[in-house]
Amino acid sequence: MDAITFEGVGKQYRLGTVSSGTISHDLNRWWAVNVMHKEDPYLKIGETNDRAHKGESEYVWALKDINFKVEEGDVVGIIGKNGAGKSTLLKLLSRVTAPTTGKITAYGRIASLLEVGTGFHPEMTGRENIYMNGAIMGMTKAEITRKLDEIVDFSGCERYIDTPVKRYSSGMTVRLGFAIAAHLEPDILVVDEVLAVGDAEFQKKAIGKMQDISHGGGRTVLFVSHNMAAVKSLCKTGILLENGRIKQLGGIFDVVNSYLSEQESYFLIKDNIQTIDKDLIINKIMINGTESSVSRITHNQPTLSFQIEGKANNISNAEICLILKNNNGEALALFSLSEDSPLLTLDGEFHFSKKILLPERLHHGMIRIDLHIHQPNVQYYLVANNCCCLDVEGYIPATGQIRSINSGFITLIEKND
């Protein structure tokens, strides 16, 4: 049984501002469609949605030729770069805006969580807002009253429930908003990257709840996120969007892997620098022998090479360190360039090249690297979080044991004397 069907769905947007220029297009379109009974002339033009390149036409297709089916009870992760059309797709499904072409069919009540706490009024109390928000999502008052205790309990905001929402922290607002949505009991739940604000405990709770929703009630969930770990743990199938088209559709692991590996050609490690001191210029960072921010650690690779080149203007007491994290952002290991020497003084051109010894048997998975140059406990000169993503081919036990992909990176083995 298909819960959702997309048939040739497209959405065209006009770029630029609305001004006197647009009215001639509007009149032209009106003339062609209503008087001449021809096709909309502007539907034929329009370019694919590539955010980075300058285009010829004012019209772009944010989505084009989208065809897919989602089975009932399936949890679908939608991934892609910024501007690939993920949110547009959810907007069409949740009927915030209508498609330009094609047809979407959905069976069952749709609830969308494009943003939690939609319609929250800051002056009203948490309780009043639960009713308001619930009703906006299509619940009746009686339904909300029946679930009120459960919602309050799930949100963990009981103490504040009769306080105006404007006094809430942003995390509390999200908790309350998600709690309402999670208790909606929709047949189709559409979720867009809402879990970014809550704390770790709540994120875990929210993902658990979404799993319950899909497993327990056979409900269908569409989930957009950049958090690959969350996507992988939650979804069965994945859709990879690129420039408004479906690039890949299939099992979630394949889709996530091809998404991560295709990023290779796009970003360099030094493109991922978030903050940098004005006295510091970085020319080149290489990890594992490449400047690309994605690379692989193959079987039995004993070392990881690290190189950094740049120019500095009298930076003293500096420490350069690399933090290796797993996919959930938990630190696994730390390497410091000045571990066994006094802190560095960088003045003029500098060049470092180090080899880091890797544990003998790494588990299969992803390792992310944070690069920091800082004066310990004083200030940061450079922050590049998640600057590099290492795909660890790693050690996969051949014993047939089922082991979760997120169960750790270092496999312990017995020592043979």
Added chain:
Amino acid sequence: MGKPVTIITPQHRLWEVDFREIWRYRDLVDLFVKRNIVVQYKQTILGPLWYLIQPLLTVLMNMVVFGGIAKISTDGVPQALFYMAGNVCWFYFADCLNQTATTFTTNQAMFGKVYFPRLVVPIATVISNLLRFGIQMGLFVGFYLYFFFTGADIHLTWAAFLIPLLIVLLAGLGLGFGILVSSMTTKYRDLTILFTFIVQLWMYGTPIVYPLSIVTHSTLRLFIMANPMTFVIEAFKYATLGQGYFSWLGLGYSFAFMCVLLVVGVMVFNKVQRTFMDTV
């Protein structure tokens, strides 16, 4: 298969308003009404008293300018009562009109995130404005009783039974015109600038500060008679004060006007709501 089927396509028929859907969302209408009312009082000291101050000051000013300086006749009705009757009705109409006319622009944050029948919002606005209208009507009744017992020449007529219909006409005209304006201003904002100005002019084209009976110039009279608000206000004055122009034909015209306006308004609103997020 008990599940509702949603089909989303770019094509639409001109008239495909799902009234059953709006009915399903009646609890939301109710909550919006409450929210509109509650939010207005928050963090004000005088609270709902403001509802009384506004008509009192307006009536006072009308008495000074139109009654005192311009010496426009009020058909023998005490000035305060005459102006208040017209103004209270006009305020309700104008509130409905002004507030529904910004439906899309003021709610774009909410509309951009979640779907519900958009018509719920203007409907709730019209209902919540009834509270204010009721309070101002109470003020009018107070004045009425005072003047009645001090022997002014006023009397209720049988037409008072039509007052609920008159309120429906005020609400319907305000709503119909309001949603039409809100739909037409999502993409091109030119009309918003013109709009406040039009509402102001419209008030002078409606017999509020003057009785219809003193308009004798034939083209001018025709012009004022073409205004659907004229018959509503005049009928209200006739019903409560015993002075005014009452005509079934006129009210019929207003009613027909309202119906056409609502149909066209809902139609345009419905068309615009589907994609207004892209152009607002």
